[in-house]
Amino acid sequence: MNTLMKTEYSSMWVLSKNNTKTGVCVAQYIGRTDAECMESCEGCPLLESKHCYAHFASFVRVSHIRMIQCMEKENGKKYTMKEVYQDRFFRAARFIRLGARGDPSRSKVDTEQGMDVAKIWNLPVIGYTHFPEDVPQWKGRMMASCSEWEEADELVADGWKVAMDYEFPHSGITSPDGHQAIWCPHESTGGKVTCGECLLCCTEKESVPIILFKHKLPIWEKGRVNVGRNKRRNVSEVQ
Numbered sequence: 704m705n706t707l708m709k710t711e712y713s714s715m716w717v718l719s720k721n722n723t724k725t726g727v728c729v730a731q732y733i734g735r736t737d738a739e740c741m742e743s744c745e746g747c748p749l750l751e752s753k754h755c756y757a758h759f760a761s762f763v764r765v766s767h768i769r770m771i772q773c774m775e776k777e778n779g780k781k782y783t784m785k786e787v788y789q790d791r792f793f794r795a796a797r798f799i800r801l802g803a804r805g806d807p808s809r810s811k812v813d814t815e816q817g818m819d820v821a822k823i824w825n826l827p828v829i830g831y832t833h834f835p836e837d838v839p840q841w842k843g844r845m846m847a848s849c850s851e852w853e854e855a856d857e858l859v860a861d862g863w864k865v866a867m868d869y870e871f872p873h874s875g876i877t878s879p880d881g882h883q884a885i886w887c888p889h890e891s892t893g894g895k896v897t898c899g900e901c902l903l904c905c906t907e908k909e910s911v912p913i914i915l916f917k918h919k920l921p922i923w924e925k926g927r928v929n930v931g932r933n934k935r936r937n938v939s940e941v942q
């Protein structure tokens with residue numbers, strides 16, 4: 704870890720209403736500046752490879768930067784849980800999404816608060832960390848993320864539910880150690896299922912121990928997949 708890095712970052716909370724993948728949810732963004740958010744991910748392999756969905760393969764980063772700009776205005780929103788609760792659409796929220804951008808293990812105090820408030824609000828929690836070794840106390844409360852089958856098997860054996868970044872996923876895969884995996888229903892149905900309907904990533908929901916997510920390309924590389932005939936065939940085969 705970079706020694707200049709803070710050990711604890713503050714979070715921003717928002718009622719996310721327009722995300723077609725998640726549906727309406729309460730979302731936590733780590734860091735109160737763009738730089739802080741990126742720092743909170745230091746050490747994550749998807750940051751280095753630029754395959755992180757939140758930073759490079761979607762408009763999640765743009766949304767976060769807009770929130771930060773809004774917060775910096777005089778009388779701007781502060782992005783607190785109180786504001787979320789006071790939002791007139793709050794009752795439409797189906798779950799709390801920890802670490803919509805940034806890693807929640809680098810914002811332990813606010814993440815713990817989010818988990819506590821989720822109980823009071825009676826909302827399920829969905830969250831992922833790439834640093835499960837730093838937060839063993841969250842085992843059973845959020846998922847551990849990885850990109851290799853061996854690591855997935857180790858994490859499952861250690862008691863974690865696992866989210867794995869995978870290049871060409873399809874249903875019914877079994878890990879080398881025999882743990883069952885399923886491809887995220889939102890991805891496998893081409894977007895017909897939202898997280899609020901699925902909730903497989905909620906650790907309290909019974910499911911197979913490993914959930915697979917299609918390997919994401921940075922926005923600036925997506926066009927290359929579409930012009931490659933073989934790659935295009937491969938992508939459609941698994942959808």
Ligand code: SF4
Nearest residue numbers: 744747750755805806
């Ligand atoms: S920790 Fe999460 S948000 Fe950060 S780079 Fe890794 S996958 Fe992306």
Ligand code: SF4
Nearest residue numbers: 887889898901903904
């Ligand atoms: S598995 Fe379900 S809850 Fe998890 S990301 Fe996919 S749709 Fe959302």
